[in-house]
Amino acid sequence: xxxxxxxxxxxxxxxxxxxxxxxxxxxxxxxxxxxxxxxxxxxxxxxxxxxxxxxxxxxxxxxxxxxxxxxxxxxxxxxxxxxxxxxxxxxxxxxxxxxxxxxxxxxxxxxxxxxxxxxxxxxxxxxxxxxxxxxxxxxxxxxxxxxxxxxxxxxxxxxxxxxxxxxxxxxxxxxxxxxxxxxxxxxxxxxxxxxxxxxxxxxxxxxxxxxxxxxxxxxxxxxxxxxxxxxxxxxxxxxxxxxxxxxxxxxxxxxxxxxxxxxxxxxxxxxxxxxxxxxxxxxxxxxxxxxxxxxxxxxxxxxxxxxxxxxxxxxxxxxxxxxxxxxxxxxxxxxxxxxxxxxxxxxxxxxxxxxxxxxxxxxxxxxxxxxxxxxxxxxxxxxxxxxxxxxxxxxxxxxxxxxxxxxxxxxxxxxxxxxxxxxxxxxxxxxxxxxxxxxxxxxxxxxxxxxxxxxxxxxxxxxxxxxxxxxxxxxxxxxxxxxxxxxxxxxxxxxxxxxxxxxxxxxxxxxxxxxxxxxxxxxxxxxxxxxxxxxxxxxxxxxxxxxxxxxxxxxxxxxxxxxxxxxxxxxxxxxxxxxxxxxxxxxxxxxxxxxxxxxxxxxxxxxxxxxxxxxxxxxxxxxxxx
Amino acid sequence: xxxxxxxxxxxxxxxxxxxxxxxxxxxxxxxxxxxxxxxxxxxxxxxxxxxxxxxxxxxxxxxxxxxxxxxxxxxxxxxxxxxxxxxxxxxxxxxxxxxxxxxxxxxxxxxxxxxxxxxxx
Numbered sequence: 077x078x079x080x081x082x083x084x085x086x087x088x089x090x091x092x093x094x095x096x097x098x099x100x101x102x103x104x105x106x107x108x109x110x111x112x113x114x115x116x117x118x119x120x121x122x123x124x125x126x127x128x129x130x131x132x133x134x135x136x137x138x139x140x141x142x143x144x145x146x147x148x149x150x151x152x153x154x155x156x157x158x159x160x161x162x163x164x165x166x167x168x169x170x171x172x173x174x175x176x177x178x179x180x181x182x183x184x185x186x187x188x189x190x191x192x193x194x195x196x197x198x199x200x201x202x203x204x205x206x207x208x209x210x211x212x213x214x215x216x217x218x219x220x221x222x223x224x225x226x227x228x229x230x231x232x233x234x235x236x237x238x239x240x241x242x243x244x245x246x247x248x249x250x251x252x253x254x255x256x257x258x259x260x261x262x263x264x265x266x267x268x269x270x271x272x273x274x275x276x277x278x279x280x281x282x283x284x285x286x287x288x289x290x291x292x293x294x295x296x297x298x299x300x301x302x303x304x305x306x307x308x309x310x311x312x313x314x315x316x317x318x319x320x321x322x323x324x325x326x327x328x329x330x331x332x333x334x335x336x337x338x339x340x341x342x343x344x345x346x347x348x349x350x351x352x353x354x355x356x357x358x359x360x361x362x363x364x365x366x367x368x369x370x371x372x373x374x375x376x377x378x379x380x381x382x383x384x385x386x387x388x389x390x391x392x393x394x395x396x397x398x399x400x401x402x403x404x405x406x407x408x409x410x411x412x413x414x415x416x417x418x419x420x421x422x423x424x425x426x427x428x429x430x431x432x433x434x435x436x437x438x439x440x441x442x443x444x445x446x447x448x449x450x451x452x453x454x455x456x457x458x459x460x461x462x463x464x465x466x467x468x469x470x471x472x473x474x475x476x477x478x479x480x481x482x483x484x485x486x487x488x489x490x491x492x493x494x495x496x497x498x499x500x501x502x503x504x505x506x507x508x509x510x511x512x513x514x515x516x517x518x519x520x521x522x523x524x525x526x527x528x529x530x531x532x533x534x535x536x537x538x539x540x541x542x543x544x545x546x547x548x549x550x551x552x553x554x555x556x557x558x559x560x561x562x563x564x565x566x567x568x569x570x571x572x573x574x575x576x577x578x579x580x581x582x583x584x585x586x587x588x589x590x591x592x593x594x595x596x597x598x599x600x601x602x603x604x605x606x607x608x609x610x611x612x613x614x615x616x617x618x619x620x621x622x623x624x625x626x627x628x629x630x631x632x633x634x635x636x637x638x639x640x641x642x643x644x645x646x647x648x649x650x651x652x653x654x655x656x657x658x659x660x661x662x663x664x665x666x667x668x669x670x671x672x673x674x675x676x677x678x679x680x681x682x683x684x685x686x687x688x689x690x691x692x693x694x695x696x697x698x699x700x701x702x
Numbered sequence: 703x704x705x706x707x708x709x710x711x712x713x714x715x716x717x718x719x720x721x722x723x724x725x726x727x728x729x730x731x732x733x734x735x736x737x738x739x740x741x742x743x744x745x746x747x748x749x750x751x752x753x754x755x756x757x758x759x760x761x762x763x764x765x766x767x768x769x770x771x772x773x774x775x776x777x778x779x780x781x782x783x784x785x786x787x788x789x790x791x792x793x794x795x796x797x798x799x800x801x802x803x804x805x806x807x808x809x810x811x812x813x814x815x816x817x818x819x820x821x822x823x
Contacts, residue, residue: 479784483756486783487712489809494718497812498725513721520714563713602734602758603713 094176103191106132106141107176110186112149124192140164141190144171161195168199205306209317224252225317228277233257242299242322244291262288262296279305279313286323298327353377353452355384356437359445364389364408367447376430376454378423393418393432400432407434411445417455429455484527488520519560526591530670542580542678544701547631548572550583551611554590562594563603571610577631578701585674592671593635593694600639600692610634614697624681629700636693642686671696703727704749704823709739709765710781711757715808719752719781722812728819736760740768748776750823752815753802755782755793763793763800770801777822779815783808 095116098105104121108114114132122129125139132138137145143164159172169192175184213223213236222239226232233252240247243260250256254273261269265287272285285301303318347354353373357364366381366389374380377392384392393400400418407414415433422428431453436445495513502509552572559568590609597607614632616625671694675682679699686692706723710716711734720730731746733739737760739753751769755762762780769776780802782793794805804818 483784486808487715490712490781490783491714491718493809494722494812498718498721501725516714516717 098189101189101191103172103193105189105191106137107187107189108137108145112136112145115187121192137190140169140171140192144169144173144190144192148173161199167194167196169193170195219319219321222320223317224320225315226277227315229314239320242297242320243289244293244295260289260291262290264288276303276305276316277313279307286327297322298324353450353454355381355450355452357389357448357450359408359447364448373452376422376428376452377420383423387423391423392420394421404434407436407448408445411436411438420452429459431455481527481531485524488524488527491516491520522560529588530592542582544578545581545583547577547579547581547586547698548574548611550581550586551590551609551633554587555594555609557587558591558594562598565604566598566601567606568594569606569608571608573610573612574631577613579631579678579698580701581678581698585677589633589671589674589696590635592668596668596694597635597637597639597692600637600641602639605638607638608634608636610636613700625697626699629702631698631700633696633698634693636691638691641688641690642684642692643688703729704819705729705731705747706819707731707733707739707742707748707751707753709733709736709751709753709757709762711735711754715754715781719815722815723752723819725812726816734758736762736765736768739765743769743774743776750777750779750819752779752781752819755780755797756784763796766797766800766802777803777819779804779806779818779822781806781808781810781815 098107098116099118101118101120104124105118106114106121107116113134114137117125117129117132121141122132125132125141127138136142140162144162147160147162148158159170161168161170163169171193172191174189176187176189177184215221220238222242223236224239225234231254235247235252237247239252240250243250245260258266258270269285269287285303286298287301288296289299290296299320300323301318301320303316305313306315306317308314347368347370350370351372353376354368354370355366355373356368358367366384369377369379369381369384377384379387379392389404393404395401397418400416403414403416406412413433413435415431417429417431419427420430420432433451433453435449435451437447437449438445495517499510499513499517502513552570555568555570559566562568594607594609601607610633612632612634614630616627616630618627672682675696675698681697683695683697684692685695703726706728708716708719708723708730710719710732716732716734720732723730731742731748733742735757736753739751740760742748743751753762753765757765760768762782766778766780769778778801780794780797782797782805784793794807797805803822806814806818
């Protein structure tokens, strides 16, 4: 045995060479002889053992080496190429044992080399990972997450049970792998998932991928995969692990939110492009605050929400618009909608007529309004148009009236002129004929007077003095008088069923009403036939009898003809001034509208019932003074 | 002397025109509407027509159209007092357009009517 412990069956040069080799091993290395006594130790090993070479030579192995050797010997069997990791003292080591061969490598010598490498750092990482993994498992269990690990080299997949549930597959029939997983990914997302997977495999980035999967039963779900890369001690990526979560619900909510935002944007644009001014006011403790006004509102009022808030709503609708403010107050207090017309002020103090609609906005039907939508429409042009239209209507009406009056008067003047002329000639020879002429002349004059009176009544629209009168003799006299102006083939049958009935009326008006009604009836029958006139008392005892007649005593005047009747469309218009169906007859178109206005002035009601070809009956109800 | 068809809905006007014509020696047949007028025309032969414009059932313009449309060249004197929705200045030219030989405005003197008839007969 040499001084350094190695046996001398190696030549001096060989011995130095072996020593050099063992010294150059990057790990701690010791050489032991067949008696398990230390024959040599490199500097690293001496450092590990904290002893000088002289102390260890020829001694049994100590420290981690000793512990390792004991374990190897206990296990028995061949000791070639044994390697394992063990914890000793405060560190982890990987230990290897192998025979020292002769320099030419032909046969083993009696020596065995043991190496030890400190792997504490790597072990620590592994433990950390295990710890993380354990925590992760718990977390994922709670979060309904699946976890996975992929070892890239062999393409080995490890899935947690929830991964299977999530993908709708069973561990019995499904083996996770690149190919089998690809078939679970939605076809549209496959390329994307593959690309991101490759990035993960290269260790380029941690992946956070959202994509769709199609479960074997056809159900499509959204999942999010969070992957992390695992690096080995050399800094190379060797595996990935991470979580997988079903995010279908949150995707749906996200989509809904996106849709909602899109809709909001559309609604906003719609409001902005409305030709009407729109403002949204919120109900604050100290009144209404302007939240929003659209472009049209700004254009109309020259105000924006800031200037309006600063100046207050009264700068838009002046205090003097008492009625408008009443409606606004009602809308706010009772959370109800309202619409009204008002003269609004612009910021430059000019004014314009507007229609304002207020609608309450409620968060909940039972709650008071939290906001109000105000719709502002400029009525300037509309008002101008209406005025022009009204004027042109008046002109048209005037033309119609004058045409009608002219026609009536001209027709009545014709017999006056012609018969007075002829009458002079027949006065002596044919007094009977002269009398007939004078009758016709007189009747024509009276009819002309009536036409003029009607026009005046209508034109003046003044209310004559009404007085408390017994209507019965007035109706009787009026009928007698009217008959004189009717064609001779008209027969009037009167049925006066009351003797005394007081009403607030005017005698002239009673005669106008009776005359107009009888003349209409006569015209409806083309001047031939009979007219029924009836005067009755009508008592309303309960509201249910006739909708628009109040409880009380009424005087009922009926004028009924048996003429051509009036169709329902015409019937709805007969009370309009100047409305006439007589392109075929006479008439100013004022008759029934005069009746309507007179009866209305008495507080009465007029009803027309008509059936085509059967006749028409006009029924007038006049409140009786009791 | 002539046989004249008088088409006029107003009884008073009809009476006065009839009296003017008969006093001048003409014979008169009366109709109250254009429709009646057409019936009378079919039934007998007339030398001239005196017709109103604004009448029930068939107005004077339609009556004129019917008469002239049938190729009848009988002299026609139109007497018009205007209409509720059309002044004389409108109805008179209209009557001429549709074949009236003379248009008289009511109220007219008897000489005007007789003169007009004389000019067309």
